[in-house]
Amino acid sequence: MIIDSAATTTATATGKAGADQQRLEEDLFNFLNLLVTQLQAQDPLDPMDANEFTSQLVQFANVEQQIYQNSHLETLVGLQESNQAAAMVNYLGTMVEAEGKSFTLADGGAQASYTLPETALETTLVVKNDRGQPVYTIGGETGAGRHSFEWDGHDADGRPLPDGVYTLDVSAKHGDQSPMPVSQTVYGRITGAAADGGRAVLFMGDVQIPMEDVLSVREPERQVTDRGEPASDSEA
Structure with a gap:
């Protein structure tokens, strides 16, 4: 009797989404630290252009949303494969x-x-x-x-x-x-x-x-x- 579970696939997909999320958080943390440093050092008479760093923050938010959606899609795929494996078990012996x-x-x-x-x-x-x-x-x-x-x-x-x-x-x-x-x-x-x-x-x-x-x-x-x-x- 041979049964290969989809659990490994699900774990791999979930791990990839988690790694992407961690990298995004690290990049966002570094960006915010740099932004704070620049704000502290800016010339009050010639302030930074707010549109530039606002645009970057929006990009970070969009990437985070995409990773969040991908992680849910990967979870759904893993569940589908697990259900498929369970359905295959019903064929054994028939x-x-x-x-x-x-x-x-x-x-x-x-x-x-x-x-x-x-x-x-x-x-x-x-x-x-x-x-x-x-x-x-x-x-x-x-x-x-x-x-x-x-x-x-x-x-x-x-x-x-x-x-x-x-x-x-x-x-x-x-x-x-x-x-x-x-x-x-x-x-x-x-x-x-x-x-x-x-x-x-x-x-x-x-x-x-x-x-x-x-x-x-x-x-x-x-x-x-x-x-x-x-x-x-x-x-x-």
Whole structure:
């Protein structure tokens, strides 16, 4: 199970705003000290131009307001990322369908689907291992619409393959032999979650699934014993 919290991001953002505020206060303190010194040393018959230091004071006030607003924005971003991390936790252990071609073969089985926009002349399904080598090829459905693909984890010669990451490539052709666009989805259990560059990423085994690619979520199926009771982990 993998969970990366946004707390570090929030702390970093808050620390940056605090450092900017401290530098501003130091600059303002030095400016006021210099201003007092100049006022004390000014010629009463030729006083300083008040507009100049008033303008500088206004600039300091504007910068302080900007830092204040930025600190609030950074806090809001941190809270949003924290809420996002909390939402990701709810996915752990669930079965999801997501857009994509890569899936994890687990316990000798995997499931995917593909959708044809119209009737195809021919459709070919090729399963490749993590090195990109074809391990299983079969002809697919040619009718328009959505079709399911269930794989038992065996290669073309019927030999079982090890669990791991595989990719399903679905190719279809129009009647004139031109390629037809095919949309694909994969199914699997979510085993981890993380924040990657501000994006929420789920893990289906070793396969990364961006949260925005998730199409549906359901509870995992619970096995039932011959007594009609849910099986325990030792019985499953």
